[in-house]
Amino acid sequence: MSIIQTIRDKAAVLVFGIIGISLIGFLVQDAFVGGGSHLFTAPSSTVGKVNGVAIERESFDERVRAMEAQYQSQGYRVDESVRQEIQNQIWNGLISKELITAEAQKLGIDFTSKEFTELLFSENAPQEFKQQFTDPKTGVYNIEAARNAFKTLQKSKDAAQLRQVNDQLIDPIVLSQIQKKLMTIFTNGTYIPKWLIEKQNAVTGQVADISFVGLSYSTVADSSVNVTDAEINDYIQKHKDNFKQEKSRSIAYVLFNAAPNKQDSANLWNKMEELKKPLAEAADAGVFVTRQGTKSQFFDGYMNKSRIQVPVKDSLFRLSPGEVYGPYYDGNSIVIARMIGSKVLPDSVKARHILIGTINPQTGQPTLADSVAKKRIDSIQQAIAGGASFELLVTKYSDDEGSKAVFGNLGYFPNGQMVKAFNDFAFEGKTGDKGVVKTEYGYHYIEILDQKNFEQAYKIAYLSKPIEASVETDRAASAAATQFASVSRTARAFDENVVKEKLNKRIAESVKDMDYQVTGVGTSRAFIKWIYNNKPGTVSDPISVGDQYVVALITGEKEEGVQSAEEARIIVEPQLRNKKKAAQLVAKFGKYASIDEAAKNTGQQVQQADSIRFADNFKPAFGNELILIGAALNKNYQEKVSPPLAGNTGVYALQVKNLGALPNDAANVEEQRKATAMQMKQTMGYAVMQALKEAATVKDTRMKAGY
Structure with a gap:
């Protein structure tokens, strides 16, 4: 049974995705964190610094463990690659946390306990919290129920529970609000003047026809143009930001x-062929595949059709109970499968529960006698049947500290996620069913709140062996x-x-x-x-x-620093070489008063290009020479020929033959202004974070810390 399933699954976006940062020591009437910070304690070592502020190893490791547990609770395998991705995500999140927190403090931005309370117990409450107190039948958020449940929680003496509420509920909400306040300072300062849109429309509406002459850089041999290291270094110094390098x-x-080679694969295939008959004849297919050491653990339950993702699933669905199919390849494994049975089940269930635990899930040691646990859960069942508050009872008695923080609500979970007895009750019962179920964790009082998406489900035993x-x-x-x-x-x-x-x-x-x-x-x-x-x-x-x-x-x-001339040469040399070639080609143009004279001086033909617009980035006549597109819309070149213009692939001279504007009666300047302002606001958050990171001094010492 996963702990605090709903918060891990649904609030993870807040915790790790949107913000990637967490707050220290936020108090709600001093009840939730015991009057002080709990996330950062005395450091044993650090993994880096952000603007001189140490990122402590203990905090870093704590977050990595939490995210790994979250991945595992959702069925993901945390291998070395995933673990490293998690570490990098946490590292970047802690950098963002420090930058935003420091900037908010400079600006006097805070989010008080009063603001937190007003937010939480209102229609504007975060959806991840709201849904825990929303009536599944009416869809109405019960603010009073949420308020009463929190009042009960405030009286709790369970330090672990309070810390969990702070870590997984309070901190992410508070940081989200502080971040929102910080970004509002910038987004509210966004203004797009009407004249700018009108100017933009005027420019984009222009259309031109031109005559032009061009000389390509390819007419000058590369070998005739020398670019020295000194010239490259001079260019690098003038454009340092473009040539920064990491260690x-x-x-x-x-x-x-x-x-594995072909022989290894063939040997395994023959072995699986030999196991088909024993699998078909086995009295218990699940026991058989488990004893044979199947790669995919046997799931003793029914899996919904839409969730079965194997290469030969259509063939498997046609099997009768007891029939075996295979061998077949599934990735780097060879598989045989036996159909056990099928039935119609929902693909997901929403439920809440109260757990009276009999073992410690971390150590496996008994914590309560089975008979005592059974009497306690029976009493809870009777109390609820008599009208007692589920929320109050789960807060007082449940041993699942995770779901206890959200009053037993597990949200929607897919078939197969919970342990067998719990899963069978939730998926084979019906909405509204309530009852007591015993699992390896203890006794659960379960209420099925909702079931959805009914479809055929299958119970299949897979014997899968990796090709090694x-x-x-x-x-x-x-x-x-x-x-x-x-x-x-x-x-x-x-x-x-x-x-x-x-x-x-x-x-x-x-x-x-x-x-x-x-x-x-x-x-x-x-x-x-x-x-x-x-x-x-x-x-x-x-x-x-x-x-x-x-x-x-x-x-x-x-x-770490700026690239050397040798390292940057591959990028800089072509640019500087073309610049020198341009000077030679400009000299060939000489003096001219018309486009025809420019053509005569260079020995080229006058070319034509029509219907050139500002939005064009390519024209068949001259490719992606943006300098020609810009010059074509310059009215100064309508009366006189342009000087030689150095572009990406050559040097050009042009004469504007016609310059006009296309009508745009449909343009709504005010709507365009609003849309442009909205687009700017949407990109503001990224721009602010980039600016903070570029201005920050970040020292990454994770390598020295052994990561």
């Missing part, structure tokens, strides 16, 4: 494949990698042996210290750590990553 390293590497490399396959790859590494201990030997053994040498540039994968290699923090724990020129021993072995050579490193 990184580069490697060369070769891979030795240890993936045999010992011989793995040994062969390991031996080849070891032999190569042993004779390639220097950069020179590495390169020579790549050629000698006809291996595929690959390059990975800009590997950051907090990356968790190298493109082409796969996910492995251990590999990244090796790259940073050794000096350039070092060759690795074979490192196992996924189904391959990698041998790597550290080829170089870059320090």
